[in-house]
Amino acid sequence: MIKLEHIFKWYNIAGARSYVLKDINLTIEQGDFISIMGPSGSGKSTLLNVIGLLDEPDEGKYYFMEEEVLSLKAKKRTAISQANMGYVFQAYHLIDELTVYENIETPLLYKQHGSSERKAIVADLLDRFGIVGKKDLFPAQLSGGQQQIVGIARALAASPKLLLADEPTGNLNSKQGEEVMQLFKQLNDDGVTIIQVTHSEKNAAYSKRILNLLDGQLKKED
Template sequence: MLISLRKLERSYPIASGRTWVLRNISLDVAAGEFVSVTGPSGSGKSSLLNVLGMMDSQWQGEYFLDGSPVHACTPAQRQRLQRASIGFIFQQYHLLADLTVAENLELPLSYRDMPAAQRRARVAEMLDRFQNVAKRDLFPSQLSGGQQQLVAVARALITQPRVILADEPTGALHSEQGQMIMQTLKQLNVEGATIIQVTHNGEYAALGSRRLELFDGWLQTG
């Protein structure tokens, strides 16, 4: 299994005790799967994605990523694992406004101590692949929402991650752009990428090979 969660729980302290956002989650995701996580607002979808993406480390239980026990890793080990394995796509794209398209793409590589020549080559390849060569020197504000999300997808892929985590990737797009992004993700999955997406949209959820539903932090189906 690429991802294995065992009895994973996440809670936050509140005045009257704790509030639980993930409860007793056990889950396996194989390499090459396209998993859609759905559920109402506050059900724990984004929290699950944050745990999987190692953006959050305050949880209990077991998490194995490609055999590595994340729950037993030191912060530094987790960061290494995250850099090697995870690519993020956000609902609000989260491109850095003062960086150009090419610089946004280069950003994850710059955190991985890759030599500059290699970085440039990888950026050029990704711009080419997503047909963004002409836009390489534009800033995010000069792009449409769909174009920005395409850049964000390219940015998630540029480090060649084992898993792409997409948190409502079409949430801020109109339907036509949403379709285009989902087709891109589907194509990536066909090419072998493992994708876990959070979505409210039933149609887009159906594009995945498996669907998980969360309710009040509990996993309903598996």
């Protein structure tokens, strides 16, 4: 599904390169469940953003479904990500001006689902996550945990082939966190490929593979 070859990401500081990612080589199969772990500043979120086509490396090749995506125009890359990927961000990234219902519905508008289909999908997600009563509220009216739940529901709305999650349970209580990880496991069992960044050994235990990053480099796999 995904192949990264010699991926580098750096910033120029005082005329010298400061590497965020250094010579990343990685193959991810369809149906994988991967946890990326490592200390703060090791490049975990940057690697996730590169895989999710939200950030571009300075060097290297990235194949998604056997297509070299870095050579494509930005519009085509965006189309690939919208058609195949769902994102769960640590900082929510909900749209402040939209209600809970409208936030969850947003990815379905990009995929041009009909009105009745959108309603059915959003209703199912509101029910699954127990937030039917919050559907007309705006993000500012929700707690951090509730915003994260809405973010996860939005990520799943378009039935992505690849789910990318950056500390998905960081703002949830332990019960909510466990429910989210159980849901991820169910999605993975159903064929969704999942890549999560986590500091939690408990969350990482749900995955099939653990990648450890240190100073922008992948260490030997667990």
